[in-house]
Amino acid sequence: MSPTSRLIEELRDPWGLLLGATAGGAAWAVDVHPAAAAFVGVTVWLVKAGVALAQGRGARPAARVVASGSREAYWLDRAVSAARDFGELSASMGGGPFAGRIALMRPRIDDALATLERLAEQASRTGTALGRFDPVQLSREHDRLTRELGTAKKSVTDDIGRALASLAAQRDVIDRLTETRDQVLARMESSAIGIEGLVARVVELSAMTAAGALEPARVLDELADSLEGVRQGLHETERITRDALDPHDAPDR
Known part of the structure; x- marks a missing residue:
């Protein structure tokens, strides 16, 4: 790098x-x-x-670090397993137009998997950052200061107000990171399941084509479009979440 x-x-x-x-x-x-x-x-x-x-x-x-046992690790493992199955399936087909079309999908699978790996790392890093904060403690401090503000002398109300504003700023950061992590995990889940579905459909098409029961061209076009949708969706999620974590985009206080 x-x-x-x-x-x-x-x-x-x-x-x-x-x-x-x-x-x-x-x-x-x-x-x-x-x-x-x-x-x-x-x-x-x-x-x-x-x-x-x-x-x-x-x-x-x-090496990219993904938290062991985390949701992002689970969905990444599912996607890696599906991509491996796709590669083995493609390699077993030999030659012919059908095998050639399947082979052309492999670079898109690899690109999707690489993006999933980056998103998994991002989710783990975001989860680690969130773990450094205690939302329950923040809520308790907010409630306590709010009560104190109602009975405080005028000489200390400004200080309490600034403390409350600082707590609100921390809560806003936690909310943004939580929303970003949830968005990444949702995309990882749908993409991993989408790749698994693609593998299942290719297995079915391979069997039906070998038996002469299906002309696969149209279905392969649909699968290629579906795979491209998965790939583009992952890139879009990566871009959106990076923008969300960009400090330049944080609200002015």
Whole structure:
């Protein structure tokens, strides 16, 4: 991976976003000017990415890490197994127009699988970032501060208000990351099942064609279109979720 690509990946790290948002919220909570608080948040985000990039120089590219036993690992394993079955099926067909059409689908399967791997890693990293926060504790603190605000003296109401705003900012980050993770998992599920369905249909077509019971051209066109839909859907989800995790798109406070 090039240094530029590596830097982009680090900037998209959900934990970097969380660190930046939390630092900015903390600065605002201690009465720092909003513009300066935003600067603090962006600086922390950039420093985190820079340190991670420097630590990675000279090292071998790390394997993609997907949390063991997670939902994303489950759906990725299903997709990998289906892709392997597709490859074995394609290799067993020998020559002929039918085998040739099936072989042409393999690059799309491989591309879909590579995107699924990236999405699985993204889901795991997002899950790790979410695990650093305690929504129950945030809710309790919000309820407590809300009660205190109702009876507090005027001299401390501004401080309580800033603390509440910081809690709300953290809750917004958690909500965005949760929505992003759920969207990735839903796409992974539908794509893995879609690839499995494709394999099942190819097995059926192979048997029926061998028996002379079917002219597969039209059905193969439909399967190719379906596979392309899976592939494009995965790329679209990857783009949308990356944009959602981009700190530049975070709401101004």
